[in-house]
Amino acid sequence: MEFTITLLPPLNAATGVTARAALTALACLLVSCSSAPPPSLVTPSPAVTRPAQPAKPTTPTITPQQPVRGVWLATVSRLDWPPVNSVTASSAAQRIAQQQQALIAKLDKLKTLGINTVFFQVKPDGTALWRSKILPWSDMLTGKIGDDPGYDPLQFMLDEAHKRGMKVHAWFNPYRVAVNTKPSTVAELNRTLSLRPASVFVLHPDWIRTAGDRYVLDPGIPDARDWITSIVAEVVSRYPVDGVQFDDYFYAETPGSALNDAQSFKTWGQGFSSKADWRRHNTQLLIEQVSRTIKQLKPEVEFGVSPAGVWRNLSWDPAGSDTRGAAAYDEAYADTRRWVQQGLLDYIAPQLYWPFARQAARYDVLARWWANVVRPTHTRLYIGVALYKVGAASKNEPDWTVGGGVPELKKQLDLNDALPEINGTILFRENYLNQPQTEDAVRYLRSRWGE
Structure with missing residues (x-):
């Protein structure tokens, strides 16, 4: 998920890119930035209502009209779960008990806060937190890749969350190894x-490349995209997940993490005028085939993406937002606006991790921009909120510490509730609900959302 903001300089004669920006804007007006959404490619319009199915005892009780009040629960590097010290437990039985009890305690707390949806990271890298026939077991569970943890964490999460009337979306990082x-x-x-x-x-x-200091799959290799799709299909077909979510890491893992895909471009990039267009095409293909696969397997399972908050900046594209942040279109090669317009996603959850006062990427400017994008579509809009910044001192964003961060958080939630196109809020991330700097904010959330 996104932690920082990379600011782009304002365009002027000194930068030497004014002419290029003008040409880009003109080309965009002529080709790709039409205000009329293109027709849906994959996901059918939800015009046909399916007959209601009898409820099972463990199915969530959330109605479609209830706003999503969600939280991301990260397992990469054991950020939120499992407990770091669980992997050194004296026995497998103690490790299992410690991990399961910790998850139960988290879900109980989330329930009291009014959280109704957990975005659970099941694929933090090239390993799995479910009993997979494609990926080895995650070392996050036992300390060693491939070691059987003695239980199925995804199934355990689903059972415990559904008991509490909470939905679970399986969160995948598609390319990280x-x-x-x-x-x-x-x-x-x-x-x-x-x-x-x-x-x-x-x-x-x-298939393996390096991006910065990480191993990733090359998104330009068709077999690699098919492999990722098969992993999603395995989870959707075998587990009663309520949704599937991809995070914002497609090509870029970290700012400036260049990917050496020259050979792939040479092999599969014929017909593209630039590597950037080819990369966006590759990401588009992955989203299309994953969307199609989920809908063929279980139409009721939602598919969403949580991209960087900025699609494109207005200085580069007349359809972009009035911001100066790192853009998903240009940095991660993810045309997220197009996916919404084409009906490829059931929901989109942009990460708007800035306060109202951050001029380079104002929260309200981006929230309204995304609301305008989804308005003529059937795609729901959830907003990712920076819980991890609440109460933390910041030279560039001091509002997060004013009043324990509660006034800023309240303004963001108030705007989310006020815009009819926004269907929910997701907090990044779970363990920050347990930190001293967010105590005031947690009390506020409980008073606002809690039962």
Whole structure:
């Protein structure tokens, strides 16, 4: 998920890009930035109402009209769960009990806060938090890639959340293979060659690239995209998940993390005038085929993406927002606005991780921009809010500490409730609900959302 904002300089003669920006804007007006949404490619319009099915005892009780009050629960690097010290428990039984009790405690607290949807990270890298036939078990659970944890964390999460009337969306990082390239990590990945299943790192080394200090899959390789789609299909077909979500990491893992895909471009990029257009095409293909696959398997399962908050800046595109932030279209090669217009997503959850006073990317400017994007479509809009900044001192964003961050949080939630196009709020991320700096904000959330 996005943690920082990369500011782009205002365009002027000194930058040497004014002419290029003008040409880009003109081309956009002529080709890709029409205000009329293109027809839906994959997801059918929700005009036909399916007969109501009898409710099962464990199905969530959320109605479609109830706003989403969600939270992201990250497992990468054990940020939110499982407990870091659980992997050194004296026995497997103690480890399992510690992990399960911790998750139950989290869900109980979320319930009291009025949270009704958990976005649970099931694929933090090239490993799984479910019993997969494609990916090895995550080392987040046991300390070693491929070691059976003795239970199925995704199924446990689904059972416990559904008991409490909460929905669960399976959160995938589609392309990440490993969060670092250390020799010890390489050795651990190579060790999986004797396992079933083994890591993609050893099964398909030709798919692997480095982005910054991380191993990722090359999005330009068709087989790699098919492989990702098969992973989503495995979860959707075998588990009663309420939704599937991709985060914002497509091409860029970190600012400036260049991907060496020259050979892939040479092989598959014929007919594209630029590598950037080809990369966006590759991301588009992944979203299309994942959307189509989910709807073919289980039409009721929602598919959404949580992109960086800025699609494009107005200085580069007349359809963009009045911002100066790193743009998903240009940095991650993700044309998120187009996915909404084409009906490829059931929902989009842009990460608007800035306060009202941040001029480069004002919260209200971006919230209203996204509301305008979804208005003529059937795509629902949830807003990602920066809980991790609440109460934290910041030179550029001091409003997060005023009154414990409650006034800023209240303004953001008030705007979300006031705009009819916004159907919910998602907090990033769960463990910040348990930190001293957010105590005032948590009390406020409980008074506003709690039962």
